[in-house]
Structures are given as C-alpha cells and as structure tokens.
Amino acid sequence: MSEQIGKVGVPAGALRRWLTDTAGGLPATFWYLWAGLLINRAGAFAMLFLSLYLTAARGASESLAGVVVGAYGAGGAVGVLLGGVLADRWGRRSTLVAAHLVTAALMVALALSQHLGVIAALALLVGVTHSVPSPAFVAAIVDVVPEHRRSRAFNLQFWAFNLGMAVASLLAGLLAEASYVALFLVDAVATVATAALIAWKVPETLARRQMRASPAAGPRRPRRPGLHTALTDRHFLVFVGLTFVLAVLTMQASTIMPLAMRADGLGPSSYGAVVALGGVLIVLGQLFVPRLIDRHRKAHVLALSTALLAVGFGALAVADDLVFYLGACLVWTVGSMLAAPPNAQINADLAPPALRARYQSVFYLAFPAASFIAPTLGGFSLQRWGDGHWLLVGALGLLAAGAHLFAGPARERRVATLRGQGERAEPSLAGHS
Template sequence: MTSITATTGSGTGRTVRVVINKEAALPATYWYLWTGLLINRLGGFAVLFLSLYLTAQRGASPALAGLIAGAYGIGGVGGTLLGGVLTDRWGRRPTLLAAHFGAAALLVALALTTSLPVIAGLTLLLGVVHAAPQPAFVAAIIDVVPPELRSRAFNLQFWAFNLGLAGASLLAGLLASWSYSGMFLLDAGSTLVTALLLLWKVRETRRPARAPMAKGLSVPLTDRIFLVFVGLTLLQALLYSQTNTIIPLAIAADGLDPRVYGLVTALSGTMIAVGQLLVPRLIDGRRKDRVLAAALAVMAAGFALVTWADGAVLYLVAAAVWTVGSMLAAPPNAEINSELAPAELRGRYQAVFFLTFPAASFLAPALGGAGLQAFGAGHWLIVAGVGLAGAVLHLVAGPARERRVIGTGGGGRHPSP
C-alpha cells in the first residue's frame, strides 16, 4: 500500500491523502474469466494426442497425421485474427460463448467421426474456435481490471494457463491409454462447463465505442510503436520456442536419455506453478522496459549455458535460468499490450499480438534446426545473442512506449498517421 500527500488550495493548508491499495481485490468477473481459462486449459488434452490418435486409431501415415495436425495450427492463425475482429464488433461475451459452444460441438463430432477427410476439416475448424477466444479473454480482463492491478491479474492468468497445460499433459497420458473417443468427449465436456460458466456469470464488458471503429486490422498493423513491441515479443517467443523444438534435438544429439527432456519440461512447469505467484513482488513499481530487458537477458544466459551442456545437470540448470526469464516477462508483456491498445480496438490489438506465438512455433524449428545442423553447440550462442539484442532494443524502444502511455492515460489511442 502506498500513499501520496498533496496540499491543495491557495493558503488553505488543506491536505488530501490519496491511498492506492495494490493489494485490492480483483473484480469477481476477472475470477470467473480466470476459472474458465483454467478449466479450458485443464480440459485441452485431446489436441496433445491428436497425431497419435490419427496413426493408432485411424490408420493415418505419420506424414498425413502431421498434415492434419498442421491444419489445427493454420486454423489457429485464422481464428486469432477472426477472434480479434469479433471481440470488437460482437463483444467479448458473444465471442467467448460462440467459440466455446462451437468447440464443444466439434470435439463431439471428432469423437464420433472415422473419415480422415472429415477429421481434417473438423481439426481445421477446431483450430479456429480454440484460438478465437484468446483476444476476447484478454480484452475482457483489461476491461474489468483497473490498471494498477493488471500486473497481478496477468501474472495469475499466466500461472493458470501453465498450471492447466501441465494438468492437461498429465491427463492426456492417462486418458489416451483408456479411450481416444472418451478423451475427445471429456474435452468437449470441460469446454461446455467453461461455456456455461461464462454464460451464467460473465456479462458483456465492452463499453460503447466513442467514435466509428476502423474496419479490419488496419489500425494495429499501422501502429509503429505497437508493431515494434510485437516484433520484440516475437524475438522472445522465438527464444522460448527453442525449449520444445530444438532443445529435445540437442539432448538427443548429446546421447542422453529422452527422460532428460521430460525432467527439463517438468522442472520448468514446476517452477512456474510454484514461483509465478511471487513475480509481482519482484517487478511491481519497476519500469516495464527494464523488466523485459532483464527477462530477455536472463533467458539469453540460460540458452548460452546449453552451449556447454553435455549432461542432465547442466541442462536442468539452463532450464531453471531461462524459465526465470520467461516468468519475469509474462506480466509486463501483457500490461504493455493492454496499455497500447485503444479501448474500442482491444480485440484486434490482442489478435495481432497473439500471432507472434504461432509465428514463433513455425520459425523456431525451421531456423533452429538449420542453426543446430550448421553450427552445432554454437547455435546456442546465436540464440543468446538474439536474446541480448532483444534486451537492448527493449531499452531503446521503452521510452517511446512510456510517452505514449502517459500521453493517453494508459488507455491507448488511435496512433497518429
């Protein structure tokens, strides 16, 4: 809790004390959104085993299974953009409800379908409706949470996302050995529970636009300050995507047991589950560009350690370091995104921001695989260099972002042409 004391009135000696309580409770609507996100992630186990389901149960070749699974990713890109536009035009609540009810229906259809072409089409549509709620979730959180509490809100959101993902991974392994069709049906059930919770407890949070809205994505795609921030977020996503694409290859190249990679991912997930709630105490009150610069520098140090890793211990140390960096980066990334977006275009700004993650999931294995083949262990020094460059660029770009936020009261605005 902090207080500001000021004297007002000419010669009156009146003193006004303003108290800002950083431990104030988050709004109830936020917690319903948070609970819906957690349930949704916990239930999101079917897609994790999609490729195995296609090969083991539907007779697809590995190549065909990869193409069908890739359709999910393509749908995700389209769904992210569609969700952003609908979030601003329809509203947060209608977008969330349409996406969740649609996803539940598609998961039931996947459980009952045996035709591979139909499964491919359903998988593409599932990618759309799974990605569409992301901009709406975040836009609704920004709508209902005051700026001084957003760091804590986004930190808890990141924690719930990772906790749900860890739980889904555990459940997927258990359910896949029981029944793939049952796995899809249980996923549909958890999605339906989320939809009903949102229908029951969450009202529309979007405020009426003060001026006619721009069409399409023209405003965020011409907002230079925002696009610089998105580009730096892409660099961070490229770094973190190494952990599930190229790190497994490096571990295998060192002749280590695949269980080492399992330990690495388990350590990272455990650190986030245990430590993420402590992050706000470390970063509150600090300039966000400096926090992000420090986060990227820490991530760079973690990947640099992989250069010398040849056993499980050093891989685990490296994982601990890069995980700390990613934990520090999550809240300020979300806060900056919320501050730069005009209120009436929050969904579209979120959509463009979220595109960095599918882009990184494509670029990281493509560039990382070539880098590892060409440079061997030296690849990790290049990755570390990218992280350090991102840290410097955050410090360079930060002042312009801060001036923009201060000039608009933290609510975003249409950028000047």
C-alpha cells in the same frame, strides 16, 4: 504468551499481505474469467495427443499426421484475427460463449470421425475456434480490471494457463491409455463447462458508448478503425516484434532442445524431467512475481527477462549432461516468469479502448509465427552449426534485450498519451450516460 502470539501473528500477517499483493483488489468478473480459463486449459488435452491419435488409432503416416497438426496450427493464426474482430464488434461474452460451444461440437465430431480427410478439416476448424477466445479473454480482463491492478491480473492469468496445462498433460496421459476417443469427449465436456460458467457469471464488458467515443476515431484516423490501425501502429508493431523474438526463444525448449539432448545421449525421460522442472517452477513461483517487478519499469523487466532467456538457452552450447540442462532450464524459466505480466500489460496499455481485442489478435499472431519459425530455422541451424546454434539464439536474445531498453522510453510516452486521451474522453462518456 503474548510473545508466542506475536511470533505466530507475524507469518500470518505476512501471508495476508502476500495474498493481498498477489490477488487482492480484483473484481469478481475477473475471477470468473480466470476460473473459465483454468477449466478450459485443464480440459484442453485432446490436441496435445492429436499426432499420436492419428498414427495409433487412425493409421495415418507420420508425414500425414504432421500435415493435420500443421492445419490445426494454421487455423490458430486465422482464429486469433477472427476472435479480435468478433470481440470488438460482437462483444467479449458472446464471442467466448459461442467459440467454446462450437469447439465442443467439433470435439465430439472429431471423436466420432474416422475418415482422415474429415479429421483434417475438423482439426483446421478446431484450430480456428480454439484461438478465437484468446483476444476476447484478455480484452475482457482489461475492460474490468483497473490499470494499477492489471499486472497481478495478467500474472494470475499466466499462472492459471500453466497450471491448467500441467493438469491437462497429466490427465491426457491417463485417458490416452484408456481411450483416445475419451480424450475428445472429456475435452468437449470441459469446454461446455467453460461456456456455461461465462454465460452464467460473466456480463458483457464491451462498452458500446466508449467504442463510439474512442480517441481512436480522431481526425487523423479512419472513421471506422479496424485491424489496419493495429497493423500500422509503429510502437505496437515494434513491441509485437520483440514478443515474437521472446516466443522464438521460449519455443526452443519444445522444438530444438529435444534434438540437442538426443545428440548428447539423453533420452526422452531426461527431456521430460527438464519440461517438468519448468512447469513446477512456474506453478510454484509465478505468484511471487508481482512483488518482485511492480516497482520497476516494464522495459527494464522485459530486458532482464529476455536476457535471462538468452543466457539460459545460450548456455546449452556447452551442455552435455542432464544437470546442466536442468540448470539452464532454471534460468530461462525465471526469464519467462518475469516476462509474462509486463508483456501482457504493455500490450493492453498500447491498445485504444475500442480496438482492444483487435490489438490482442495481432499480438497473438506472434506465437503461431514463432511456432513455425522456431522449428523450421532452428532445425536447419542445429544441423549446420551444431552447438553454435545456441550461441546464435543467445545473441538474438541479447539483441532483443537491448532493443527493449532502447524502445522503452518512446513506448512509455505513447502509453501516457493514450491514457491522457482516455481521461479527457471520460467526461464526454459520462455526459451521455
């Protein structure tokens, strides 16, 4: 009997250790933020179908629909910068609640609007308000999660984002069959639910005294530091540039790969299978990532993850059937999974406490920029060089992997300096409490 109990106890103990390694030691505020992000992503499906809504329900041409969707993307670039400034000046909680409530009101307006000009203007505003919460979410997580726990916190954030997007994609297809208007209204309800949860359970995490006493306001910096501090931080900008390359690689899957698959005689169902495989891998496997990477230097993990993305997309140069595409997807998805926690943590480590949200906003600019560059240059490259496009993508990724190894030591020294300044500032803050 004791042997049987021991046999049963081993996997139970292993499961407890895995749960502790994956999600243990995180404060309650983080879990409320995490739940808000999951609810928000699971309900954020209206804009996924915006182009179809415009053409099928509002009679817009494909070119006009493209302009409106582009306006939404342009609003996103403005929104991340605005969100960073508001979250550092106004507060994380206030920014999150206000942005979600305004977004919900705009969604209702979109559901009821029929004039294409009004819809385009509303789409632009939704692009702004959809992006405002991103810097505030991450800054709040950094505020409340101890440094040694942040890797698992960001891993869980990435997992919740992708799980929510998977749920959103499924629900959106079902709702669109019934009513496009319902897409916007249900989206608005989910957005209000997120705002209510944050207003109810998430306290303000911005430390006002810490902001005033931040090392960012040292003798060599302006008395009122702002976005320009992030935009002139050499170590940070190198990291943002490498993140931009990572985003360009990742977006090949949603922008250029469908065109390549069509050229290989593969239809939409094949593309859907590749996308579904990536989503399933992230949802099932992302929670196991922290134990794989926690003992390794972040620069090495990012170099490996970028190299995997380079190999996965570079291999498409010789892909000609669905099985090969699925195999390549497996490689680049593992790269994306490994990159998510250290990428977010380095971004947080490089930001002075008083400028966390502003640094996040500059960091997030890499993604709308990549969403423009990837299809624009990628389409030209595919048309001109055909399968050679994927060799160029692979070469770009390998160069970025090498750059992570080269830039890593200097970046680590910069992070150590910031931590030392923060530790020296803590007694000063305590003395004023």
